[in-house]
Amino acid sequence: MANIPFFTLNDGTKIPSLGMGCFMGGPGGGERVYQMCSEALKCGYRHFDTAAGYANEEEVGRAIRDSGIPRSEIYVTTKLGSRDHHRVKEAFEESLKKLDVSYIDLYLMHWPLAAVDGKVVGPEEHPTYTETWKEMEKLLQTGKVKTLGVSNFSIKTLEHLLPHCEIIPATNQVELHPCLPQAELKAYCEAKNILLTGYSPLGQGTFLIENTTIKALAEKISTSPAQIVISWAVKRGTITIPKSENKERMLANITLVSLSAEDMAVLDALHQQPNMHKSLLTYHSKEEPLGVFGWTYEQLGWNMGLGGVVA
């Protein structure tokens, strides 16, 4: 069985620090998702990260049920989509029904931005993320969700949200890897008792795992570049959710390796190399106004410019 440490969240619950990401590069994935999650469970994965927007909650839930592994031994995260901020209760019930796993461990607001009738609304328009969060807080009373969190929040949006919270988000899930170590956000969240979860820990492609510095570290300790990056994330105290459909890579990703303080320092400094401090995702708008999914970087509170390069 994989030796993955658990982290304790601000509500006292425990979460495996490494989970299987279930985004298949676009909505859906059908049987591929079922096969991936079934195989992952056999490999020792006990934490799955899906979302209403991934349109594959049914397959994730079915793989969990079919595994025969007790529900209590598996951690399930799903997310409220931007289109559902005005109907939180209904959207939550739909996710629960699709997953069909009796309860959800962690429910995240996927993005601070909402879309009403297919149109993205601005930060001051209804439903604001604060209004949405207040509705999410009510879900705890159902007993069908244990923990609440957010995703894609910045220091700026958290500063707006936190004064209104009865429940402080347990985690903030953001893009996080050596090119985007999110050091300031990490320090801020730690001070507020919010744990960071890193999405796209492998950069959603080959840029990181082909990086010469990471490859050299991997060769030095006879491991793979992906394991270097994943182990760095966990050793830093962040939850990480790499996605893989390939059994060998799944097994590698869940096998953490020991990194020395010097190795950690090399990885911590990677983004300081020229042109390396940046997002590795493709969701950034290519023209003005620059941003993601209809909010500008300023509205999101993301310190970025064209292509997601950190300003």
Ligand SMILES: NC(=O)c1ccc[n+]([C@@H]2O[C@H](COP(=O)([O-])OP(=O)(O)OC[C@H]3O[C@@H](n4cnc5c(N)ncnc54)[C@H](OP(=O)(O)O)[C@@H]3O)[C@@H](O)[C@H]2O)c1
């Ligand atoms: N909250 C959000 O807004 C948000 C946004 C993006 C992602 N996420 C979450 O984060 C999860 C992970 O991020 P991601 O799926 O974007 O990207 P990722 O995990 O960084 O990268 C996945 C890619 O890396 C490949 N890969 C996996 N293990 C590898 C290894 N050991 N060596 C070489 N290549 C490897 C995978 O291919 P194979 O499958 O063929 O191995 C896949 O192409 C998602 O699945 C989702 O759950 C959340």
